[in-house]
Amino acid sequence: MVTFADLMSLLLTLFVLLLTFAEMEVIRYKAVAGAIRNAFGIQQEDQLAGVIEIEGAKRRRYAKDVDPTREKHTEPEVRIDLTEAYARHKKRVEEQREQARMEALTAAIRQTIEKELAGTGTSVELSPNGVLVRFPNEIAFPSGSGNLTDRFRETLDRLADILVRTEGQIVVSGHTDNVPLAGGGVYRTNWDLSAARAASVVHYYLEDPRFPVDRFTIQGFGESRPIAGNDTPEGRAKNRRVELLIVSKKGDRDPVVPDGP
Secondary structure (H helix, E strand, C coil), X not given: CHHHHHHHHHHHHHHHHHHHXXXXXXXXXXXXXXXXXXXXXXXXXXEECCEEEECCCCCEECCCCCXXXXXXXXXXXXXXXXXXXXXXXXXXXXXHHHHHHHHHHHHHHHHHHHHHCCCCCCEEEEECCXXXXXXXXXXXXXXXXXXXXXXXXXXXXXXXHHHCCCCCCEEEEXXXXXXXXXXXXXXXXXXXXXXXXXXXXXXXXXXXCCXXXXXXXXXXXXXXXXXXXXXXXXXXXXXXXXXXXXXXXXXXXXXXXXXCC
16 A cells, blocks of 8 residues: 555656646637537636636737737737727717707708798708708799899898808709790800809808808709609799708718709
8 A cells, every 4th residue: 555655646746747847728728618618508708907808719809918928820809999989989979969950950940941931832851961951943033033032032131140150061052944044144054044043142141241251162953953853834843943051060071962852
């Protein structure tokens, strides 16, 4: 028994020495262990020093590499950059605020339009590009003319009190139907007429010192952007219009053309 116990002690010492000289690849061990756990439906998460690591998955979520000795031949890691995450959150909050601002602006303009131009076909809607106000030509300009009607001037004055308290570019666009202009007039084509009508609105607003010059954009589309068919008098009446687009600040975009039909 003494000889047997002495032999066992020597064998234990031998294996301890072998273990001390051995090198264990921890990452490969964890990969194998993790694969076995996943195969049996077992998953474990260890949270240490700000590092969240799923054993065996070889994926970490952290801001910086806290282990400079780890192997370089592992799979791509999933990282969350705190600065980038904060920037995305800040952008999302700003977009939500801008959306709320544009909705409030839409409600204010719609309330003014309902008081001034109820039943005239004037519409106000919140589009992806901003707040779009659409005026039918019958209340804005005389037939074939680029001069503002008195009723339209009064409406523009009411809107001016709202627009001066807002931000964003104001795009004014003119549209006509497909009926050619009679010869001998001031304007050669519908393109000239549509651009002149948009310019008349901008010039009227620029007489107000509260509006800066660089806030406006003029666009003349002629008959190229119809919102109804030109084969009926009703459709042609809808196509003859002037539109004001208060551009949203989301993404700091340049002025864009209003949405088509």
